[in-house]
Amino acid sequence: MHIALKCFATLSRFTPPEAEAFAIEPGETVADLVKRLGIPPADLKLVFINGAHVEPDAKLADGDRVGLFPAVGGG
Amino acid sequence: MPLSLTLDESIRALARADTRPDGGQCQVLPYFAVQDLARGLGRSPGNGKGHPHSKAMARVELAALELGILPERYQRNSTTYSFTEQIRLLTSRVALIGLGGLGGHALEILARTGVGHICAADGDEFQPSNLNRQLLCTRRSISGYKAAAAAARVQQVNPAVDFEPVAAYLDEELMERFLVGADLAVDALGGLKDRPALLHQAARAGIPLVTAAVAGQAGYVATVLPGAKGPSDIFGADSEAAENTLGTPAPAVVAAAALMSAEALNILCGREPRLAGAMLVFDLEGMSFERVSL
Numbered sequence: 001m002h003i004a005l006k007c008f009a010t011l012s013r014f015t016p017p018e019a020e021a022f023a024i025e026p027g028e029t030v031a032d033l034v035k036r037l038g039i040p041p042a043d044l045k046l047v048f049i050n051g052a053h054v055e056p057d058a059k060l061a062d063g064d065r066v067g068l069f070p071a072v073g074g075g
Numbered sequence: 076m077p078l079s080l081t082l083d084e085s086i087r088a089l090a091r092a093d094t095r096p097d098g099g100q101c102q103v104l105p106y107f108a109v110q111d112l113a114r115g116l117g118r119s120p121g122n123g124k125g126h127p128h129s130k131a132m133a134r135v136e137l138a139a140l141e142l143g144i145l146p147e148r149y150q151r152n153s154t155t156y157s158f159t160e161q162i163r164l165l166t167s168r169v170a171l172i173g174l175g176g177l178g179g180h181a182l183e184i185l186a187r188t189g190v191g192h193i194c195a196a197d198g199d200e201f202q203p204s205n206l207n208r209q210l211l212c213t214r215r216s217i218s219g220y221k222a223a224a225a226a227a228r229v230q231q232v233n234p235a236v237d238f239e240p241v242a243a244y245l246d247e248e249l250m251e252r253f254l255v256g257a258d259l260a261v262d263a264l265g266g267l268k269d270r271p272a273l274l275h276q277a278a279r280a281g282i283p284l285v286t287a288a289v290a291g292q293a294g295y296v297a298t299v300l301p302g303a304k305g306p307s308d309i310f311g312a313d314s315e316a317a318e319n320t321l322g323t324p325a326p327a328v329v330a331a332a333a334l335m336s337a338e339a340l341n342i343l344c345g346r347e348p349r350l351a352g353a354m355l356v357f358d359l360e361g362m363s364f365e366r367v368s369l
Contacts, residue, residue: 008293008358046309053368053369065365070290071315072290074328075175
């Protein structure tokens, strides 16, 4: 199973190699993925899967487009 | 113009036939004719208060639009905004909070497009580090109030706009007063701290909020309808903000300001908000845009 992963802004430094087709385990949640990538949970504010906002306990599925976004407030 | 002519008659007399961008024909009121007619109105009794020239310009432009005659300065808008929509823009009121990177560019777009009433608040003064992105920050305006530079710019760009600058930071109580009478709030604040209060006050005022923020090459734009969840509910007021590490380069700031202005104009001219309940998330480094429903 693979997801297309995009880490935004300050989280981009946690982008793994081959993020466009990143292998996930069956039953893996967003929180599991975030832990595996080494992203401090406090730095992750917004998760979206296939264009919908989800909570970190959301399960990942093959082909999901996953976006990870930190707090952004600059103007 | 002889004094015996009414404003409508004068407008008709001065209008000329012209070609629209889409090839159609329309009647256009030349730029200098608007100014001349407004000057004539400015001398009439009852126009001595406030900003007579600004109000007179707006009155001439509105009268022309009501007659189906397009003021020349809006000619390149005419296939995007109908006469009815242009009238709605000229009679609408925006409360713009923040006159930095987002706010300066948003103000420029709203004023050029012909939003009739704009009140804008920012208590900050320009610093050299604003020069990388803030339209209103120039060698001349450094150390001056952002609100003062904004007023001067609107006067240069479109004096028909009734512009009210407020050189003050708004706490939640002042926000509440600032939003009275506005059709729309535009959140062009910097940082996370004040955004939840503005979202809350816009909801209390019963008006939509268009909001945007950037960090580095990434950013978002969103519309929050009264009572709905917004980005500041997700990001909070006290989180460590990504722009503290990544900064705020011009392309992301200007892109976000343009997107938020397009959405603000959609709403003001009576169309459905396109980003209600959603964020448009972008990354200019990878040139990606994604709509996320909240």
